[in-house]
Structures are given as C-alpha cells and as structure tokens.
Amino acid sequence: xxxxHTWDLSYAEARKLQTELAxxxxxxxxxxxxxxxxGLDCAFxxxxxxxxxxAVLLEVAAVRGNSYDLKLIETVGAEQETRFPYxxxxxxxxxxxxxxxxxxxxxxxxxxxxxxxxxxxHPRRLGLASHLGLFFDKPTVGCAxxxxxxxxxxxxxxxxxxxxxxxxxxxxxxxxxxxxxxxPVFVSVGHRCMLEDAIRxxxxxxxxxxxxxxxxxxxxxxxxxx
Numbered sequence: 494x495x496x497x498h499t500w501d502l503s504y505a506e507a508r509k510l511q512t513e514l515a516x517x518x519x520x521x522x523x524x525x526x527x528x529x530x531x532g533l534d535c536a537f538x539x540x541x542x543x544x545x546x547x548a549v550l551l552e553v554a555a556v557r558g559n560s561y562d563l564k565l566i567e568t569v570g571a572e573q574e575t576r577f578p579y580x581x582x583x584x585x586x587x588x589x590x591x592x593x594x595x596x597x598x599x600x601x602x603x604x605x606x607x608x609x610x611x612x613x614x615h616p617r618r619l620g621l622a623s624h625l626g627l628f629f630d631k632p633t634v635g636c637a638x639x640x641x642x643x644x645x646x647x648x649x650x651x652x653x654x655x656x657x658x659x660x661x662x663x664x665x666x667x668x669x670x671x672x673x674x675x676x677p678v679f680v681s682v683g684h685r686c687m688l689e690d691a692i693r694x695x696x697x698x699x700x701x702x703x704x705x706x707x708x709x710x711x712x713x714x715x716x717x718x719x
Contacts, residue, residue: 507586515618520682523690531603532707535588536715546571546591547714561697563706570718571595585624605632607707611641614666614681626684633683634691650674667692671699
C-alpha cells in the first residue's frame with residue numbers, strides 16, 4: 494500500500510491535490526482475472542463524529558459462465574474519529590483514512606477491490622474508489638448505489654443491461670442492471686482497469702441481490718460495527 498499524502502489538509506489543499514491525483518488514475522485493461530477480491534464500505538455514527546469501515550476478502554472459488562462463486566475468507570473493521578468536514582466532492586478525504594486502516598488489516602493482499610462509491614464518475618474524476626485505488630496500486634472498481642454526476646438513459650430491464658453514464662460527451666461510467674427489473678447501480682473505473690472490466694466484474698460478483706457480494710458483505714459488516 495502506498496503512502497500518497499497526509500490527511501491534515503485544508504479545503505483548498507484537498508481540492509488541488511484531488512486534481513493532481515486524478516491525473517495518476519490509470520484506465521488500462523485488467524491484466525489478469527482476480528483470485529482474491531476485497532469489498533470496502535464505510536458508515537458514520539449518528540452524530541457524525543466517528544467513522545466505521547469494513548473490509549471483506551473473498552476468494553473466487555469457481556467461475557460459472559459469467560459469474561463468480563465467491564467464498565468469504567475474512568472480515569475486518571476499523572473505527573476512527575472523523576477528521577475532515579463534510580464537503581460535497583471531497584468525501585474521499587473524509588472516508589478514505591478509515592477504509593485504508595480496515596484494508597490494511599486484511600491478512601492477504603487482494604488482487605482487486607470493489608468499493609461502495611464512485612471512481613472516475615466524479616466532478617474532478619477522483620471519487621473514493623479512485624482515491625483508494627491509487628493508495629492500493631491495484632485494480633479497483635467503483636460500484637455506487639446512486640448517481641453523483643452525469644446523465645443517462647435507463648438501461649434494459651434484464652440483468653446485464655447497461656447504459657453509458659455521461660458527463661457532457663465524456664463517458665465516465667455505466668448504469669448497470671445487476672438484477673432484472675430492479676433499479677441499477679452506478680459503475681465506474683477506480684484504477685487500473687477499463688470500464689468494460691468494471692462492468693463485467695460487478696456483474697460477475699452479483700448473485701441474487703442488487704449489490705455485488707464484496708460491497709454487500711462489507712455493508713453488512715460495517716452496519717454491525719456501527
């Protein structure tokens with residue numbers, strides 16, 4: 494795991510750093526199929542003073558068609574004092590430290606991370622998944638439950654259907670139907686993969702639920718922590 498920067502930053506410093514880091518995000522083809530996949534999610538206490546993060550590690554036990562059989566190997570968590578204010582567009586500076594602590598407690602290094610949050614589908618192209626991806630220096634997929642920016646046409650109703658998420662003329666992500674006739678999720682590149690890879694991995698990790706298993710299980714774990 495890389496140590497990219499400190500977290501004692503002003504709003505202006507964080508915004509400037511965010512723009513600089515966005516230029517380091519690599520949108521490149523996935524080099525190999527993952528054998529170990531981590532999921533990350535975080536949540537805040539009711540008063541917002543504490544942040545909780547959970548990381549789960551899953552093994553790809555088998556590949557069946559376009560789907561993964563996933564085996565849960567490990568669940569870890571972290572709790573910290575919230576150190577950065579709530580500022581739209583800079584949420585990763587508020588959330589990433591706890592996520593990094595939780596991920597650092599995994600006993601084995603994942604091949605790929607699925608993050609509950611945006612990747613490059615962000616006003617300055619550095620959502621939580623991209624920010625964390627640079628720290629991990631590993632392929633990272635952003636899979637968010639809601640849209641931050643962009644416009645889209647509704648994808649088809651069947652699982653696997655997707656539509657481009659656009660910011661003007663730029664494709665920044667995909668609106669993906671992970672379960673038939675259920676509202677879609679918002680997938681984007683975090684780091685070191687292509688959008689096609691991010692869509693395929695998100696679908697391969699999805700079972701009978703809307704949310705891919707890595708982030709679904711991480712969400713359950715962080716809810717228990719909170």
